[in-house]
């Protein structure tokens with residue numbers, strides 16, 4: 085067997101169908117890494133509960149998992165090469181989460197930027213913030229190290245979480261003896277994709293996203309709504325490609341023509357409408373094989389369930405041996 089470079093672990097919350105940000109920031113590299121690493125990809129359903137607001141949110145997890153895993157498979161995640169499973173199907177992660185919480189200072193968690201941002205979004209206070217949300221990165225650390233993941237392919241927004249995982253691992257290893265590798269982040273070439281508003285990162289919650297599984301027509305409509313250079317209020321005013329998100333997407337999906345587009349934009353010979361049309365054509369062209377595969381996969385009703393059941397079995401085997409070692413080290 086060929087020697088693998090290490091073990092990849094990564095996860096996504098089951099938010100349903102994925103968007104271009106998820107794809108370019110993470111999923112695309114997940115697919116590419118499968119040949120060189122042992123890969124474990126996880127649907128983190130318990131993390132999805134950290135911001136639970138109603139029973140509806142909880143009930144959406146299973147259908148959202150199904151939609152998301154279809155996207156993974158259509159993009160090229162191969163269950164014969166990688167382990168694909170659902171976090172809560174391997175309950176050992178809850179044990180490790182609790183044990184790691186004993187070596188994680190509260191101050192480290194309160195300083196995590198994503199936590200501070202969530203608090204701001206939720207207009208939260210001490211009575212509304214769940215204990216589980218504060219511990220989000222501890223559970224994320226448990227995910228990674230329960231499978232001895234050493235490399236974590238994620239988008240840029242996840243870097244502070246993985247940094248914290250490294251600190252938790254260092255602390256654990258220092259107290260209980262060398263047990264876990266310190267996980268490293270692996271970023272893609274486009275680790276942070278901006279949304280259609282051109283301002284913030286692409287995200288479903290902000291509704292500034294383009295889903296991978298849309299039809300060509302829906303994709304075109306979404307892209308036509310994208311904000312370009314706000315100073316270009318008229319077609320004959322030259323645009324600034326360096327600040328335009330549509331241009332940054334051309335760089336990814338229309339590589340061959342970027343110079344022409346830049347030239348057209350800065351000389352005002354190419355208008356934003358035509359520029360966006362051209363982008364939509366190229367995004368659709370790029371996603372056509374993905375969409376075709378996804379439709380075929382979605383027509384096999386029990387496929388995702390079968391893959392996840394098998395994945396959990398394989399993941400649990402690793403998890404059990406790691407938990408046994410941790411219990412021993414901690415004297416339990």
Ligand code: AMP
Nearest residue numbers: 105106109110238239275276277285286
């Ligand atoms: P999420 O849906 O936020 O759980 O993200 C799943 C994965 O996609 C994580 O690795 C994120 O870092 C990545 N991701 C999400 N949104 C973006 C974005 N706008 N640009 C780049 N990567 C992203």
Ligand code: TRP
Nearest residue numbers: 093094095096097128224227228
């Ligand atoms: N926090 C990650 C996100 O929001 C999801 C996640 C949970 C994760 N556990 C993980 C990512 C372990 C990488 C490794 O996208």
